[in-house]
Amino acid sequence: MLGELLNGLLTSLNISTLLIMSLATMAGIIVGTLPGLSATMGVALLVPLTFGMDPATGLLALGSLYTGAMFGGANSAILINTPGTPAAVATTFDGYPLTQKGEADKALITALLASVVGGIVGTIFLIFLSTPLANFALGFGPPENFWLAVFGLTIIGSLAGRSITKGLIGGIFGLMLALIGMDPVSGSTRFTFGFYSLIEGINLLPAMIGFFSIPQVIKMMEQKDKYIAKYEERKGIYRKTIIETLKKPVVLLRSSLIGTFVGMLPGAGGNVAGFVAYNETKRFSKKPKEFGKGNIDGVVTSESANNATVSSSLIPLLTLGIPGSPVAAVLLGGLLIHGLKPGAKLFTESSGVAYTFIMGLLVANVLLLLLGLLGTRFFVKAIAIPVHYLAPIIGVLAVIGSYSIRNSMLDVFVMLGCGILGYFALKVDIPPGPIVLGLVLGVIAENGFVLSALLSKTGTSMFTLFFTSPICIVLILLTALSLITPLLLNMRGRKKENDNTEVDKPIQNIGG
Amino acid sequence: MKKAYFIVISLITVMIISACSQLGGTTVSSEDIEKYPETEIRNIVPFSAGGTTDVNQRIIESLWKEHFPENMVIEYKPGAGGEVGFTELAKSQPDGYTMGSINTPHIILQPLGRNTEFEHDSFDILARLVHDPQVLAVKAGNDIKTLDQFVKKLKEKPGSLSVGLTGTLTGDHLTTLKFMEAAGVKVTLVPLAGSADQVKQLLGGHIDAIMGNVGDVTKDIEQYKVLAIATEERHEWLPDVPTFKEQGIDLVAAIDRGLAVPKGTPKEIKEKLFNALKEINNLPEYKKKMKKAGLVQGFMPGEEWAELISKQKAEAEEILKKYDLIK
Amino acid sequence: MQKERVQDIVVSIIVLAISFLFYINTKTLTPPADIFPKVVIGIFSILGVILLVKAIFYRKYGEEADEETPEKVDMKRRWFSITGLLAYIFLVPILGFYVTSGIYLVLVSISLNDEKISVKSLVKPITIASLVMLALYGTFTVFLRVPVPGGIFI
Structure with a gap:
């Protein structure tokens, strides 16, 4: 195997392949940065262009674009508080506050570095452990998916702003939005309130663009500031930030691992990974109160997790032929068009292509680092655009972005509706994070629940289905833990306050 | 803020003017037909990128330029089991610049089962491209090794085996209902998000069987034990798999995919598109690519397919009525 | 409170x-x-x-x-920006994406800027708007070949 890996590496290192990969990475960064042009779409657009290339090069181009796009999402998340891809939602929580503090450059470089580390960790798992991991991923049936979603919902606790109650209201509202559309069992429409077009449901991407970018646009317009934040070029910031980031091996590694594990679960995947990693990093942090106000660890964790999902979402595809994410589904199409059969046979029948592809993903991450460092100098200048130009430009991008997802004006109206709703929700302290999380998890939770209920008709009891599989038990324990820790921290905080009279405020967000 | 009011008023004026100029409709004149095609053709794919329909259309796209004067642009309109894309196609201008994929029995079942904005005959069909027979498969290594065992278990305990489908009111759904009818058994139907989800749940051991397609299971045949195939005679891709008929169950079913244009598209234009498709279909390169991608070719001219569709509709209506699935 | x-x-x-x-x-x-x-x-x-x-x-x-620091919110601007967005999005499918977006960019940037309207103050927003639209046209229509909402114009 090592020989094959080395061969693969050498194949990916020829000049023309590297050139194509660099172009694809750059395109990926741009696609990822533009809200609405998600990684899925970028890869889908690139597929026809790979027809003329040999399969390995074509796949590497697709892989590089995916890697670039995953990082690109962070650019807009940090600079304009609008995640470029759904996986980058968690990056906004601390990335944008950093920009407001005038530390946009630091946040961007950190995001880049974290992305590269996450990407490499994920790829290492893909190379060495893909078969056992794929079998683990298969263990996730409907009940397991249901509990995963429930566990995911506990994250709302760490995303809520000043009031947990309102955070929960946001999260559950997201779940309700996810109900709109077709009933997963009977296929009949429900909660469409008379609008036929809503049969498609509320699509995640336009809703996300709306909830994040429109409130941002309105806020920029109503405030009389000329720029969104002050920014001055600082000397030596690159060196300093790189060293600082690398001094956080625990956060980097933990987040990358979470990204790898969550990312490979078909159906749940990439969009949830960033949230879970953010939650865990906040839980283990010594300064959980700083999260959401510009803690650099928030950027590190979200970005390393979401780039780890790039490779890990390919694990079920390459070993079993099951696409683990929408992007993997598009890649599957690409593989098939090139006449390659994904699944275990890929490594035996077309091992040359397969090994070149997975080793090339490592190369893609190196390219991302180089191109990203160049790009950052350019992207950070977005802050220097006066608000009266920047705000309408974001508005225009939100429109074209939500339209082009599936060429539907309806998505643009959904985006606008969610946006205006999101703006007023923000005014009453309901942040967009929990709403989007609820929307992501709603479908997973409901499908898991309903399918389990259907499966119970075969004779297995609901109790056996929901409470006896090892994965279910672990997820239930994690959920319980996630619910209890804030209370424990709260108690510890109070005790600390009693012990010494310093003005170290306890985490008292529970009230509201 | 006077400026603001000025701007709002000017915007409203523009709105009114533009609304007025929208009134005139467009019709296709004989001159248009002669000049056709003048610009690129839109091809609506009603499923998400990377799916079977998409792969089929991408293969056609890669060969399209050599057989048709203008480019083809694929447009994804996924949602609601293809319904969103079918609706878009049915409602498009019949000027020859929009075509799209249709699948049976989806376009038959959806209007029967729920309120849709199209009917099974809202299209002018160009040609059928893929004819993918349905198969009943379990995971390799399962206790159940034959269709007889499968049926026997269900007869002993109705509903004790679960069968995964790609959603409600799809081909898999109809075929499973037909199977239940023909074999006189009852299975637990599990509608899933798509064929990838079907495979995942089956291999993970969460469901007992899938009602899938030849194309799905031949991608990696070692993972499955195919119990039966719903064809008249054994299939060349699966020569060892017995048909349902051989095993005493009268079940023939397949998912068909093809291309159509909105109803009312001029005949000359349809012929031009059909000829290009026919030429591509006969290319050895196309055949090779289709086989590699696991797509079972089944070319059939539009009129023939349309007849078949109306026959299938009558059949489907009967079955759906029995299971109380008619809207 | x-x-x-x-x-x-x-x-x-x-x-x-x-x-x-x-x-x-x-x-x-x-x-x-x-x-x-x-x-x-x-x-x-x-x-x-x-x-x-x-x-x-x-x-x-x-x-x-x-x-919290008191927000520097201008209520008129708030409603203006919301109605602006509404008008813009409802006009897109009628007039076409590029034309509407161009007009929207120009009008919003003029109205948000506090300078008085003069011929000179119009030049910059119009140039910037056309450049942005050109960049978008290049990316979406020429390079990516992604459809944009069409209308009576482009």
Whole structure:
């Protein structure tokens, strides 16, 4: 195997392949940065262009674009508080506050570095452990998916702003939005309130663009500031930030691992990974109160997790032929068009292509680092655009972005509706994070629940289905833990306050 | 803020003017037909990128330029089991610049089962491209090794085996209902998000069987034990798999995919598109690519397919009525 | 302080209203498809009630709100930006994406800028708007070949 890996590496290192990969990475960064042009779409657009290339090069181009796009999402998340891809939602929580503090450059470089580390960790798992991991991923049936979603919902606790109650209201509202559309069992429409077009449901991407970018646009317009934040070029910031980031091996590694594990679960995947990693990093942090106000660890964790999902979402595809994410589904199409059969046979029948592809993903991450460092100098200048130009430009991008997802004006109206709703929700302290999380998890939770209920008709009891599989038990324990820790921290905080009279405020967000 | 009011008023004026100029409709004149095609053709794919329909259309796209004067642009309109894309196609201008994929029995079942904005005959069909027979498969290594065992278990305990489908009111759904009818058994139907989800749940051991397609299971045949195939005679891709008929169950079913244009598209234009498709279909390169991608070719001219569709509709209506699935 | 209390009461009433609206719609659902939506709607309404109770009886209101810096919000600008967005998005499918977006960019940047309108002050926004539209046209229509909303213009 090592020989094959080395061969693969050498194949990916020829000049023309590297050139194509660099172009694809750059395109990926741009696609990822533009809200609405998600990684899925970028890869889908690139597929026809790979027809003329040999399969390995074509796949590497697709892989590089995916890697670039995953990082690109962070650019807009940090600079304009609008995640470029759904996986980058968690990056906004601390990335944008950093920009407001005038530390946009630091946040961007950190995001880049974290992305590269996450990407490499994920790829290492893909190379060495893909078969056992794929079998683990298969263990996730409907009940397991249901509990995963429930566990995911506990994250709302760490995303809520000043009031947990309102955070929960946001999260559950997201779940309700996810109900709109077709009933997963009977296929009949429900909660469409008379609008036929809503049969498609509320699509995640336009809703996300709306909830994040429109409130941002309105806020920029109503405030009389000329720029969104002050920014001055600082000397030596690159060196300093790189060293600082690398001094956080625990956060980097933990987040990358979470990204790898969550990312490979078909159906749940990439969009949830960033949230879970953010939650865990906040839980283990010594300064959980700083999260959401510009803690650099928030950027590190979200970005390393979401780039780890790039490779890990390919694990079920390459070993079993099951696409683990929408992007993997598009890649599957690409593989098939090139006449390659994904699944275990890929490594035996077309091992040359397969090994070149997975080793090339490592190369893609190196390219991302180089191109990203160049790009950052350019992207950070977005802050220097006066608000009266920047705000309408974001508005225009939100429109074209939500339209082009599936060429539907309806998505643009959904985006606008969610946006205006999101703006007023923000005014009453309901942040967009929990709403989007609820929307992501709603479908997973409901499908898991309903399918389990259907499966119970075969004779297995609901109790056996929901409470006896090892994965279910672990997820239930994690959920319980996630619910209890804030209370424990709260108690510890109070005790600390009693012990010494310093003005170290306890985490008292529970009230509201 | 006077400026603001000025701007709002000017915007409203523009709105009114533009609304007025929208009134005139467009019709296709004989001159248009002669000049056709003048610009690129839109091809609506009603499923998400990377799916079977998409792969089929991408293969056609890669060969399209050599057989048709203008480019083809694929447009994804996924949602609601293809319904969103079918609706878009049915409602498009019949000027020859929009075509799209249709699948049976989806376009038959959806209007029967729920309120849709199209009917099974809202299209002018160009040609059928893929004819993918349905198969009943379990995971390799399962206790159940034959269709007889499968049926026997269900007869002993109705509903004790679960069968995964790609959603409600799809081909898999109809075929499973037909199977239940023909074999006189009852299975637990599990509608899933798509064929990838079907495979995942089956291999993970969460469901007992899938009602899938030849194309799905031949991608990696070692993972499955195919119990039966719903064809008249054994299939060349699966020569060892017995048909349902051989095993005493009268079940023939397949998912068909093809291309159509909105109803009312001029005949000359349809012929031009059909000829290009026919030429591509006969290319050895196309055949090779289709086989590699696991797509079972089944070319059939539009009129023939349309007849078949109306026959299938009558059949489907009967079955759906029995299971109380008619809207 | 009092304002926030009123705000919370309004939010909780809206939450309860939405729950009610969704609940009516569950009537057509058949089991087991109705359990999950009903549970979700139930939780939502309970949260609404909790918020309402807190808003009415909880005493320590607005303790943290004081930390916030007063926002420099211009109410006229707020409504102007919202109506602007609405008008823009409703015009896109009628006039075509590029033309509408170009007009929108120019009008908004002029109105947000505090300079007086003169020929000179118009040059910059128009140039910038055309450059942005050109860049978008290049990316979406020429390079990516992604369809954009069409109308009577492009």
